[in-house]
Amino acid sequence: xxxxxxxxxxxxxxxxPQGKAVExxxxxxxxxxxxxxxxxxxxxxxxxxxxxxxxxxxxxxTCRKLLANPVMEDYEFIVSKDGESK
Amino acid sequence: MNHVKAGIVVFPxxxxxxxxYNVFKNIFNADTKFLWHKDTSLGDRNIIILPGGFxxxxxxxxxxxxxxxxxxxEVIKFAGxxxxxxGICNGFQMLCETGLLPGALLRNDSLKxxxxxxxxxxxxxxxxxxxxxxxxEEIRIPVAHGDGNYFCDENTLTDIISNNQIxxxxxxxxxxxxxxxxxxxxxxxxxxxxxxxxxxxxEELLGNTDGYRFFKSVAESLL
Numbered sequence: 499x500x501x502x503x504x505x506x507x508x509x510x511x512x513x514x515p516q517g518k519a520v521e522x523x524x525x526x527x528x529x530x531x532x533x534x535x536x537x538x539x540x541x542x543x544x545x546x547x548x549x550x551x552x553x554x555x556x557x558x559x560t561c562r563k564l565l566a567n568p569v570m571e572d573y574e575f576i577v578s579k580d581g582e583s584k
Numbered sequence: 585m586n587h588v589k590a591g592i593v594v595f596p597x598x599x600x601x602x603x604x605y606n607v608f609k610n611i612f613n614a615d616t617k618f619l620w621h622k623d624t625s626l627g628d629r630n631i632i633i634l635p636g637g638f639x640x641x642x643x644x645x646x647x648x649x650x651x652x653x654x655x656x657x658e659v660i661k662f663a664g665x666x667x668x669x670x671g672i673c674n675g676f677q678m679l680c681e682t683g684l685l686p687g688a689l690l691r692n693d694s695l696k697x698x699x700x701x702x703x704x705x706x707x708x709x710x711x712x713x714x715x716x717x718x719x720x721e722e723i724r725i726p727v728a729h730g731d732g733n734y735f736c737d738e739n740t741l742t743d744i745i746s747n748n749q750i751x752x753x754x755x756x757x758x759x760x761x762x763x764x765x766x767x768x769x770x771x772x773x774x775x776x777x778x779x780x781x782x783x784x785x786x787e788e789l790l791g792n793t794d795g796y797r798f799f800k801s802v803a804e805s806l807l
Binding site for chain 2: 515
């Protein structure tokens with residue numbers, strides 16, 4: 499069994515108003531060193547695959563077909579075998 | 585309007601389906617049917633409407649789950665053969681997710697749900713959806729959405745402008761939409777998506793009839 503940890507966020511070139519709003523709050527709390535804030539979503543999948551390569555391929559396909567919209571989002575993921583720490 | 589056979593696709597979470605039904609059935613006396621998203625045939629329908637609402641709770645992304653409903657395959661085939669498909673609000677989001685229309689709808693730049701009547705400009709009155717309006721005519725139509733901020737890349741924007749695909753724009757942009765876009769059609773000119781709700785402004789009883797001519801235009805185009 500493999501676990502895929504997927505991060506999806508709005509393309510860097512697109513304004514992320516939610517990120518901006520949170521950034522303003524961080525600034526008002528005094529976190530002046532924070533220069534950019536982007537908010538996305540995190541999705542975790544458990545995949546019954548024969549190999550890490552297969553699990554990666556399946557994850558890639560889930561992102562492409564459903565989990566992310568290529569018009570406005572970028573995604574990246576890490577796949578690990580269950581029971582192993584990475 | 586016996587020649588109009590309207591099919592309104594109902595998804596779990598649709599909430600403007602009855603409003604559109606009312607317009608076709610009671611205002612235009614058209615043959616109007618609801619179609620369940622799990623159906624596998626559009627039957628004899630000659631116009632398909634994807635209504636507003638929150639299909640599948642807007643989970644993941646607005647309209648993203650709806651694109652996998654069995655009936656959507658039929659809607660895509662129908663559109664491919666030149667059939668008229670209209671997506672209103674959540675329906676517009678579905679059309680973008682399925683790729684029947686270019687671009688995507690992002691969260692409003694204000695981060696607020698906007699629910700008010702806005703002024704639209706008719707940018708193209710040669711479309712089958714706007715034949716009853718004047719060019720650059722200003723009309724008042726309600727909007728109600730949290731994710732109506734139309735986005736596409738520069739090349740796509742250039743394309744949709746040069747192909748006259750922009751049908752409606754906002755006079756005062758309520759959501760941050762690129763080019764003030766409120767509604768676009770596809771290249772083949774048989775599929776339209778718009779965020780505003782003409783079905784909420786089509787009879788005297790509701791205090792606004794500016795949306796009536798939208799549906800009249802479509803109905804006339806089927807003659």
